[in-house]
Amino acid sequence: MNGATIQDQPITTGIRKVIWASSLGTLIEWYDFYIFGSLATVIATQFFPKSDPTAALLSVLATFAAGFIVRPFGALVFGRIGDIVGRKYTFLLTLIIMGGSTFCIGLVPSYETIGFAAPIIVLVLRLLQGLALGGEYGGAATYVAEHAPPGRRGFYTSWIQTTATLGLFVSLGVILITRHILDSDPATSIAKFNDWGWRIPFLVSIVLVGVSVYIRLKMHESPLFAKLKSEGKTSTNPLKESFGRKRNLKMVLLALFGATMGQGVVWYTGQFYAQSFLENTCKLDFDQSRTILIWAILFATPFFVVFGAWSDRIGRKWIMLAGMALAVCTYRPLFRAMEQATALPDRWPMAGGSTHQEELQPLASGHALRISTDAFDFANGIHVVGVTTDTLFQHRPHSRSKYTATITKQVPSGTYWKLVGIVFLLILYVTMVYGPIAAFLVELFPTRIRYTSMSLPYHIGNGVFGGLTPFIATLLTTLHMGDRLVGLWYPILIAGASCVIGAVYLGGRIDNDVHDRSL
Amino acid sequence: MKRALGLLWMALGPLAIWHLTATALDQITLKPTLDTKIQWGVFVGVFVPIAIGLVIFGYYAFRGEYDQLPSKSDDL
Numbered sequence: 001m002n003g004a005t006i007q008d009q010p011i012t013t014g015i016r017k018v019i020w021a022s023s024l025g026t027l028i029e030w031y032d033f034y035i036f037g038s039l040a041t042v043i044a045t046q047f048f049p050k051s052d053p054t055a056a057l058l059s060v061l062a063t064f065a066a067g068f069i070v071r072p073f074g075a076l077v078f079g080r081i082g083d084i085v086g087r088k089y090t091f092l093l094t095l096i097i098m099g100g101s102t103f104c105i106g107l108v109p110s111y112e113t114i115g116f117a118a119p120i121i122v123l124v125l126r127l128l129q130g131l132a133l134g135g136e137y138g139g140a141a142t143y144v145a146e147h148a149p150p151g152r153r154g155f156y157t158s159w160i161q162t163t164a165t166l167g168l169f170v171s172l173g174v175i176l177i178t179r180h181i182l183d184s185d186p187a188t189s190i191a192k193f194n195d196w197g198w199r200i201p202f203l204v205s206i207v208l209v210g211v212s213v214y215i216r217l218k219m220h221e222s223p224l225f226a227k228l229k230s231e232g233k234t235s236t237n238p239l240k241e242s243f244g245r246k247r248n249l250k251m252v253l254l255a256l257f258g259a260t261m262g263q264g265v266v267w268y269t270g271q272f273y274a275q276s277f278l279e280n281t282c283k284l285d286f287d288q289s290r291t292i293l294i295w296a297i298l299f300a301t302p303f304f305v306v307f308g309a310w311s312d313r314i315g316r317k318w319i320m321l322a323g324m325a326l327a328v329c330t331y332r333p334l335f336r337a338m339e340q341a342t343a344l345p346d347r348w349p350m351a352g353g354s355t356h357q358e359e360l361q362p363l364a365s366g367h368a369l370r371i372s373t374d375a376f377d378f379a380n381g382i383h384v385v386g387v388t389t390d391t392l393f394q395h396r397p398h399s400r401s402k403y404t405a406t407i408t409k410q411v412p413s414g415t416y417w418k419l420v421g422i423v424f425l426l427i428l429y430v431t432m433v434y435g436p437i438a439a440f441l442v443e444l445f446p447t448r449i450r451y452t453s454m455s456l457p458y459h460i461g462n463g464v465f466g467g468l469t470p471f472i473a474t475l476l477t478t479l480h481m482g483d484r485l486v487g488l489w490y491p492i493l494i495a496g497a498s499c500v501i502g503a504v505y506l507g508g509r510i511d512n513d514v515h516d517r518s519l
Numbered sequence: 520m521k522r523a524l525g526l527l528w529m530a531l532g533p534l535a536i537w538h539l540t541a542t543a544l545d546q547i548t549l550k551p552t553l554d555t556k557i558q559w560g561v562f563v564g565v566f567v568p569i570a571i572g573l574v575i576f577g578y579y580a581f582r583g584e585y586d587q588l589p590s591k592s593d594d595l
Contacts, residue, residue: 069561069565246579250585253572253575253576253579464565468562504520505580506588
């Protein structure tokens, strides 16, 4: 059967169920993983008070360990199980661990209630989340790919590739909705959310996981793995076969340095650093920075499937490398455009004047907390709100304590949609590098050790290289204060190196036969 | 070209380890808090094995292991 005929085949009911069951579970796992990150500030005040140095230490561990150490470790643990026991039961297990951990985080009493036990429990649950995520993706991608007919593998696995972005989309949506529905007064609603409402997105997870587990339980094992198992040809030591044998290890290293490393930084820059840049560098307000990302994700997500399907026709390599090359060449101009779009045109307000409000909140000590809110309208339509908080002393009303000041901007409609367009482009690059990569990784390794071999480079590329992008970019900004775009050199250099390695060493083939017939 | 570039990847590994370790020590000296130590400890602990992997990748490239890639996963 030639490629064109295969690509014209309709999706059968069976494969649709496989894609649906795998994608839903993976989407929920990403949702679970992201809500912790999105609510990190609220969680820190509930469980990791800065006044307790040990709790603060656990906070740092929860942030770093879950993403960078536990995820690759989870890839090894669950990859091994998946290559020995089977794909279906392994990614069922990871889903249950992830869902259970997420639900439990929503139930943990705060530091104020149970003291030091609270941050320890949350840390353990967060580590379990990282472990489960490390095992989930490889299983889902392998499961779908091993059901897909030759010539359609890129298209079918691209549905799995949409889940990471859609998981972020759902998590942002659930958080935004929850923040605004707890009370008719927006300020009270946000206060309630910060107090107890943040638990809702975590608790909701159990319903989603329950549905997904039910659907996955009805699925059969991957036909390729089932055949391998019935013939007694599964690997007895997938770790040794994957990383102890030169002929496979060299492909693991090539997958990491020639593909997943660059893909990871492009992904995290497009979806996470862009949001952080809008909020922290451009000072855009909370709701606008998130809704901009939500719109951009909504418009860009179909392109995962477009590029996945296209990779079945022209190969995976050059689509992924083109995405990296575009990122390398355009990151600085695009981020500079975001910075300029949100820049204030003049030092002073040009239109609509300004307003000033002061609120005094009595403190138990007899002093008072003064909250001053100043709002300005600028000629280019940007609305700026500055909030200054300081303490007025009872016996010395004119002296002030060290004060804190925050500034947030709201941009007009035209600028808002311009920013949506820029973030859309950044996520479009993500769809180019990420859409075809599951099929690419599956085709690189044999069935008997596929789960283990593809999971490790994927999670080092995404968890370590990608996950560190916001930290390293921010760190570079603090080390080199003169250039606000200096943080972009990290993803540019990593994506550039990966692009060169991929262009020189990767083959442009599509392996139509991942069935390992000789086995 | 594949083999010649292998030498570059082999050289980049130790260079990356040296640069990372030196930066970590500088940063910890500048701000010797527990947060800084953990952060840079994780960076060094995670990136050093990856840099060693880059050296191995370069060595394989230099030895011509990537001159002819397997045509399908079955060949592995």
